[in-house]
Amino acid sequence: xxxxxxxxxxxxxxTGGVWQARVEGTAGTIRDVTLRGRLKQTRxxxxxxxxxxxxxxxxxxxxxxxxxxxIQPRVSxxxxxxxxxxxxxxxxxxxxxxxxxxxxxxxxxxxxRMLDRFLVIAEGNKLHARIVINKIELVGEPVxxxxxxxxxxxxxxxxxxxxLHRLGLTELHDALAGRMxxxxxxxxxxxxxxxxxxxxxxxxxxxxxxxxxxxxxxTTVGALLHPLPDAGYVADTPGLREVGLxxxxxxxxxxxxxxxxxxxxxxxxxxxxxxxEPECAVSAAVSAGAIAPERYQSYVKLHSELTETxxxxxxxxx
Ligand code: GDP
Ligand code: ZN
Numbered sequence: 001x002x003x004x005x006x007x008x009x010x011x012x013x014x015t016g017g018v019w020q021a022r023v024e025g026t027a028g029t030i031r032d033v034t035l036r037g038r039l040k041q042t043r044x045x046x047x048x049x050x051x052x053x054x055x056x057x058x059x060x061x062x063x064x065x066x067x068x069x070x071i072q073p074r075v076s077x078x079x080x081x082x083x084x085x086x087x088x089x090x091x092x093x094x095x096x097x098x099x100x101x102x103x104x105x106x107x108x109x110x111x112x113r114m115l116d117r118f119l120v121i122a123e124g125n126k127l128h129a130r131i132v133i134n135k136i137e138l139v140g141e142p143v144x145x146x147x148x149x150x151x152x153x154x155x156x157x158x159x160x161x162x163x164l165h166r167l168g169l170t171e172l173h174d175a176l177a178g179r180m181x182x183x184x185x186x187x188x189x190x191x192x193x194x195x196x197x198x199x200x201x202x203x204x205x206x207x208x209x210x211x212x213x214x215x216x217x218x219t220t221v222g223a224l225l226h227p228l229p230d231a232g233y234v235a236d237t238p239g240l241r242e243v244g245l246x247x248x249x250x251x252x253x254x255x256x257x258x259x260x261x262x263x264x265x266x267x268x269x270x271x272x273x274x275x276x277e278p279e280c281a282v283s284a285a286v287s288a289g290a291i292a293p294e295r296y297q298s299y300v301k302l303h304s305e306l307t308e309t310x311x312x313x314x315x316x317x318x
Contacts, residue, residue: 005059007066009033010095010233011051012225019049019068021057022227033057036067050077051223052094052180052235078125078182078237081247092243093223093235095180098128101240102185102194104135105144105160111186116298118184119156121240123256124248127182130157130175134190137162150292154259163193173198177230184240199228250306254282257299259291275300 009021012030023029035049036058049055049071056070074094081089099122103110115131122129131151136144141160148158159175161168172194175181183191195202224236237243254260254274266281267274274282285291 004061006069007057009055009057010225011049011053011055012227013051013223014049021055021066021068022225023057028227031057031066033066033068036069048091050091050094051225052077052096052233054095076125076127078127078235078243080243089247092237093180093182093225096125096127096182096235097179098130098175099125099182099184099240100130100132100175102132102134102183102189102191104138104189105133105147106135106138108186108188110147112294113298113301114186115151116295117245117302118240120248120253120256120302121243121245123258124245124252125243130159132159132161132172132185132194134161134163134194136160136167137165141167150295153292154257154295156258161194163190163197166197169194169198173230176228176232176234178232180225180233180235182235182237182240184237195234202226202228245302245306246309248306250303250310253299253303253306257295259295260285260299263291273303275303 008024009031010024012020012022014020018032018034021031021033023031033055049068053074054072055068056072057066058069059066076096077094078092078096078099079089080092099118101115101118101122103115110133119129119131131148133144133148139147144160145152145158151158157175159168159172161172163169176198183195185191225233226236227233248256250273251271254264260274260282263281263285267277268279269277272280272282274280277283282291282296286293286296
């Protein structure tokens with residue numbers, strides 16, 4: 001047996017050269033670490049180190065320096081597909097347990113088609129999504145619940161919160177505990193306020209704020225993990241909007257709407273786009289009121305967008 005000191009940790013930040021790893025089983029020791037040369041040379045995105053990776057660390061024989069000797073298998077990832085690249089995928093965060101999509105009940109007015117787009121990005125990455133509707137005191141909880149009933153019906157867990165009136169914060173706090181969460185949503189909806197209300201003193205930044213910080217650097221999408229007091233992590237990412245929908249085949253879009261899934265085997269054609277085809281179970285469910293027309297409209301809009309993207313890519317021979 002080797003007597004080289006060895007630890008397990010999670011990568012909190014870093015871009016290339018030096019990474020910051022938080023050591024498991026300590027009171028939060030953070031070490032600057034580098035990738036061991038041999039690991040570094042392994043080709044392919046899978047073996048590249050990413051924020052959120054669980055790693056094995058070893059102390060250099062000379063002492064003082066710690067290197068990553070092993071990247072443990074990822075259970076999930078938020079990836080940005082980059083159309084111009086051959087192996088066009090850039091992993092933004094690894095081991096994400098859930099995506100929290102935050103909107104305000106008012107001020108700014110919620111843009112539901114944008115919410116649908118964010119949900120599809122989460123579903124496209126096979127990530128569990130929760131919706132948070134903040135500022136509910138502005139419209140009252142019953143109005144907020146009615147407005148987002150389509151999402152509860154689709155199977156999403158919707159949290160209704162108010163930082164101002166301290167509503168729904170305990171339930172949201174419980175949902176974040178022990179998990180790695182990505183927070184996303186338009187600016188001004190109260191993401192920072194929510195985190196600061198639940199974790200006073202942490203002074204977290206989220207979403208678009210870090211994007212502006214990153215602008216001067218060469219990284220296109222950089223992420224940062226904030227350890228929470230109750231064993232969870234919040235990923236400070238540039239947000240789902242920047243991750244985008246690139247590369248999602250239009251034929252996979254229907255499965256990104258959870259309330260469509262039970263109908264997908266009922267269409268006459270296996271490759272039904274659920275728009276003009278006869279005997280389409282999805283269109284029938286819309287007519288019968290089982291699928292919300294607005295959600296279906298989002299599907300149609302995103303479908304044409306993805307079809308157009310695919311067509312352009314084929315024209316350009318990629
Ligand atoms: P972020 O851009 O999503 O991080 O949003 P911020 O946390 O910066 O909040 C934007 C604005 O909304 C600030 O002026 C907050 O004080 C305000 N705000 C946050 N939560 C609530 C809330 O529950 N009710 C109301 N009325 N305003 C809120
Ligand atoms: Zn169909």
